[in-house]
Amino acid sequence: MPSSRLCYFLTTLIPSSVFLSAGVAASLPSPCTSLSTVLPAQVFFPGTEGYNTSISSYRYVQTRLLPACIVKPRYAQNVSKIVEILGRHNSTRFAIRGGGHNVNPGFANIENGVTIDMRDMNTVDISRHGEVVEVGAGALWGHVYDVVEQRGLSILGGRVASVGVGGLTTGGGISYLSPKRGWVCDSVKNFEVVLSNSSIVNANATSESSLFAALKGGQNNFGIVTRFDLKTFPQGPIWGGTITLSNASDTALLRAFTMFKDPSSFDPHAHVIIIFMYDVAQQSFFSLNNMWHSKPNGSKKALQGLLNVGPQINNTIGVAYAGEYAKISVMPVPQNARSQWATTTFAISPTILFRVHKIWRSASIRLGQKFQKANLVSSYTIQSVPPPPPGSRPNSLGFSPYANPEKDLVNFLVLFQYEDPKATQELQDSILGIINEIDKIAEVEGIKQRFKYLNYAHWHQDILGSYGQASLQRMQKVAKKYDPVGMFQNQVVGGFKLAP
CATH class of the missing domain: 3.30.465.10 (Uridine Diphospho-n-acetylenolpyruvylglucosamine Reductase; domain 3)
Structure with missing residues (x-):
């Protein structure tokens, strides 16, 4: 394990007081005590209702870590005071929670440190x-x-x-x-x-x-x-929905998505997400063909091949507002569920999706046989990569303003959901192994891409480096300017960190 990763685990598992000398620790109140003095109604300790509610609201077991306290600011001025106090306790590690959706442990919560739960700042x-x-x-x-x-x-x-x-x-x-x-x-x-x-x-x-x-x-x-x-x-409302298919349709669906990704047929109003799934408990492979079009009355020519794939088990295609589709997409998970995900990106080719599917299916069957009682659900998602901003409006993602990744690049996400903690290490090795195999195939085909999407990435992956050296150096320069003490590199140990 690289030293930076070892440091991550040490700092999330060992209380912050360990990093203070005995004399210093004796002379300073704990950061949680300091926070509760300044924001008494916004700091919650273990055993309290506010603390327990916050911890139980994380979707997955591995993200329900136990901080020394949770602080829930209501205004930017509260956050400013929190940062001031944590800056004085500069050996205290802390995490920042927005929605808390990320499956990587330590990204939106922390063991023994301080979790800043931003959910009351929801206006x-x-x-x-x-x-x-x-x-x-x-x-x-x-x-x-x-x-x-x-x-x-x-x-x-x-x-x-x-x-x-x-x-x-x-x-x-x-x-x-x-x-x-x-x-x-x-x-x-x-x-x-x-x-x-x-x-x-x-x-x-x-x-x-x-x-x-x-x-x-x-x-x-x-x-x-x-x-x-x-x-x-x-x-206004957009057209779209989900078509559920059995695994008998896999080849046709992969062929249709390959055709959809032909740059010559690109439709800027069409958005597609294909999800292939294997439920081990049901011994069932199936797929979800999700598609939307921002012009309900416009031509759906680019989507016609995908619409024709069958036989269809269920079809929810209709017209609704984007917010309605987003609410339908909220899926419950078992109380004891754990999850891991990882990602990569490649350009489309006539063969790549079929080779990717074979890798995933083989791994899913093998893992399902080994972990039959883990309630394992294995899935992968393919979709397009958005275009970069035009002209001189930069972001940090590393694409040239003249690039057209939306036309030919494919974002790939593989996800495991399971309940047996004993399966964690092998599932981690397998999920990263799947990504490694896909990257090797893409390299052989000449379609491998540097970029990896942060919001789908496993904590082992080098995401900020995947933006390219120029972007990485710009971010490092910004971090040194706005955070010269390195608070967000050293005290916030979760997330993808900039290399020194």
Whole structure:
């Protein structure tokens, strides 16, 4: 294990007081005591209802870590005070939770340190003219859709209503309308950010512009975002839904998606997500053919091949607002469920999807036979990569403004959900092994891509490095400027960290 990863595990498993000398520890109150003195109604300790409610709300067992305390700010000024106190206790590790959807342990919660739970900062206010919606960092996408769609407007938002705005947006973000409008992060007009010196700044195209660009894909390396000002635009209901298919349709579905990804037939209004699944308990392979089109009455020629795949077990295609589709996408999980995911990106070719499918299916059968009682569900998802922002409006994701990744690149996500903790190590090795095999095949075919999508990545993966050296160096420069003490590199141990 690399030393940085070893450091991560040590700092999340060992109480912060261990890192203080006996004399210093004796002279300082604990960070939780300091926080509760300043924000008494917003700090929760183990055994209290507020603490237990927060921990139990994480979807997966591996993310229900037990911090020394949880602090729930309500305003940016509260976050500023929290950062000031944690800066004085600079050996204390802490985590920042938005929606808490990420499956990587330690990314939105921490063992023995301090978890800042942003979910009380969930206001959604739309401007008088409807051009911008101001969204608190703890808001969920379902609430944002509710507000903007009442005005006949929409946003580049998440496709699952229960996902938090903060993590998805700072990690890039893919939306129903991304093929035409790009990454979710590029719809941000302004970030309100608390820096490591506890100051509150606004980062946008004209003020703190380097920080503005770095936050678009750089996630928690620079400060704590407390508010997102998102651009809105007119948009009525969209066409779409899900077609459920048996594994007898796999070849036809893969062929149809390959044709859909032909750059010559690109439709900027069409968005497709194909999900292949294997439920070990049911011994069942099946697929979900999800598609949407932002023009309900427009031509669906690009989607026709996918629409024709059958026989169809179920078909929910209709017309609804994006927010309604996002609410339908919220799926319950078993109380004892664990999860892992990993990602890669490759360009389309006539053969790549069939080779990928064979790798995943073989691994799923092998793991299902070994872990028959783990309630294992294995799945993978394929979809398009959004376009970069045009002109001189940079983000941190590393694509040239002249590139067209939306036309030929495929984002791949593999996910395991299971209940037996004894299966964790082998499933981790297997999920990373699947990614490694796919990358090798893509390299042989000459279609391997450097970029990997942060919001789907396993913590072992080098995500910020996948943006390219130029982007990485820009982010490092921004981090040194806005966080010279390294608070968000050293005290916030979760997330994908910038290399020194």
